[in-house]
Amino acid sequence: MTVLDARELNRATLARQLLLDRADVPALDAVAHLGGLQAQEPQEPFVGLWSRLRAFDPAALSDLLVRRDVVRTHLMRRTVHLVAADDALAWRARHDAMLRQRVLGVYRRELDGVDLDELAAAVRAVMADGEPRSMAGLARALAGRWPAPGPRALGEMSVAALVPMVQLPPRGLWRVKAGVRNVVLSSWLGREIAPLSPDRSDPAGQALVRRYLAAFGPAASADLRAWCGLAGLPAAVAALRGELVSFRDERGRELLDLPGAPRPGPDTPAPVRFLPAFDNAILGYHDRGRIIDDAHRGLSVAGARVVLVDGRVRATWIVEADTVVVTPLRGFSRGDRDAVEEEGQALASFLSDGDSHRVRIAPPP
Incomplete structure (x- = not known):
């Protein structure tokens, strides 16, 4: 079974989450x-x-x-x-x-x-x-x-x-x-909620699994549970196995995916992206290591807004008066700093409807 390393999983996540382009x-x-x-x-x-x-x-x-x-x-x-x-x-x-x-x-x-x-x-x-x-x-x-x-x-x-x-x-x-x-x-x-089907194969659960993998795959069953909070999806996963492809991560976990879903190569460039609080690109997994370091995992549940650099959480951001303030988790290279400033300025303009807002990069803690 093909093993996908953390960087390959990162690029797949960014592609599914519309964060590569x-x-x-x-x-x-x-x-x-x-x-x-x-x-x-x-x-x-x-x-x-x-x-x-x-x-x-x-x-x-x-x-x-x-x-x-x-x-x-x-x-x-x-x-x-x-x-x-x-x-x-x-x-x-x-x-x-x-x-x-x-x-x-x-x-x-x-x-x-x-x-x-x-x-x-x-x-x-x-x-x-x-x-x-x-x-x-x-x-x-x-x-x-x-x-x-x-x-x-x-x-x-x-x-x-x-x-x-x-x-x-x-x-x-x-x-x-x-x-x-x-x-x-x-x-x-003006419409009624669809009732839960008595079918043991759980068609509603199957649809949920497909939708999750389209936006978050490749992923383990534990990742699916972390996203939706549902524990009772094994019948749905079992019913879908014949149409899914399987991989393993570096820890040996089985990862499931839709066969035609995008899985870009690990060297695919990843632009700087500013994410809002509690974004599911991070919270939608049990194993969040594909996008955030374990040392910073607490940021994902504390409501911190984060900045992705090369596809990973490398800073937090807040708005103070007319300024988007970025605080690196560690130092930026010159190229990364320039890219963060450029994207931060674009965000500042969006938040202010083009009024005079700016971006400031604070020193790392």
Whole structure:
């Protein structure tokens, strides 16, 4: 079995994530290809798409939210993702059990004795009037019947797990700050969620595996679980084996992939790219060593925005007033510094609509 080293896996990841060459595709196609973008920080997906698409217009993504072509919803790993509406409807039932278990993992004591099916029915009854509600507002409406859990546990279980919800615009629109208002997913889209198939081969899971490998492969089963949070996909993987190709990484793990998917050579040039907080190019793997050093792995879960140099995390970045400030994790070569400054200036112009913004490279710690 062919062994792929870390650099080969890095280049495959960059290609699948549209980070080798900016793509000439509509924003909706990019969101769908990527399997959604993590979006608990509402403005971060705009930077994620700017780094991946040529001539990206942030108004196009805002329009997709307003037109209900994409939605903000709790999905993979119980985090808020910006996903294509069709994917939200197709994938949500496959995530139901995981979402319940993850919320229970946080609030098991508070929710002890609460019949979750009864709670779900009560949530649907409250939301049946179609009025958007905050998590706290929904919890208050339920507290008379379930006073013990407290508003946080009651609200999060209701919104993030029991009843599929979406977060309405203006939250998530370009340069708009707005609180979270929730409505039922099927009501917002005017379509019902696809039910989970009783087929033991798990066709919904198979579709999810294919989509993951298209955007993240070659990858191990543990990487797939890390991306979606689902543990119960072995039947889907087994059913697909005949159409997949296999590799091994340098640790001996089996990696699966779609046969025709791009796997560029290890010497393929990788341009500087600025990634937003919690980007799935990093979080979408159990083994993140293909893109970030183990010593810096904590950055990927701390919400740091990072800079890729030669395909790997080599710096963090923030915005201070009118300046994009880049802090290297170690020193840059002259060529790398020039490339970071050039891409950083382009990002500064994007964030400021061409106004006078600049980039500054701070000394490494």
